[in-house]
Every structure is written in C-alpha cells, then in structure tokens.
Amino acid sequence: MLGKTYLTRQASLLVKFAKTTSDSELSAKLMSKAADLKSQADPMPDRDQGPRAPDVAEDGAPKSGNPITPS
Template sequence: MVGRLYVKRQAAFLLKFARATSNPELAAVLVEKAADLKAQAEPQPRAEDKSPVAPDVE
C-alpha cells in the first residue's frame, strides 16, 4: 500500500500543475484526479456491524 504522505504530495502536485496550465479541460481532469487521490489518502470509516445480536438472557 502506498503511504498517505506520498498520495497527499501527489495530489498537491496535480493541483499545482492544474493551476499552472492554460488548458481548462486538462485542469479539470487534474483536479478530479487530485480529489480521487485525496479521498484515497483519507482513512475510510469502519462499517458498523449489522449482524444480529443475541438477546440478553438471565
């Protein structure tokens, strides 16, 4: 798995390049890719356990 810091730096580079280019279509693609990378770098929330719970019996 790629480190979170690496992915964040790659996203920052893509955003910097998107601001520097004069091609709006390329800028849009780069921003979208940066957003994908950022989402990939963020920790995913754990899914709640939806399995049935046994009733309390005394």
C-alpha cells in the first residue's frame, strides 16, 4: 500500500507539470489524476505506517553499533 506522503508528493508533481504545459487537454488530465491521488491520500493517517528498517529500535531510535557487523 502506498503511503500518504508518497501520494501527496505525486499529486503535487502532477499539478506542477499541469501548470507548465501549454496543452490544455493534457493539463486537465494531469489535474484530474492529481485530484484522484489527493482523494486517496486524504483519509490516510498523517504518518506513513510502513514496515520499520531492521536497524531501527522499538522506540524509533537507531540501534547503536555497526550496522554491517553485529556487535
């Protein structure tokens, strides 16, 4: 599942591209897709809830030690 941050960023880029094109049909399609992505992102929580990287402790702080060789 895609996160809110990703969807919002993609929608923002589509709006930016829509504003730069002189093709009104393309601009309308880009704006429509941006609105779709925004509507998908709106009900999601503000913070993405993806899986944590293996080098992150339960409290969110990075684990100490060398990430390449176990200590």
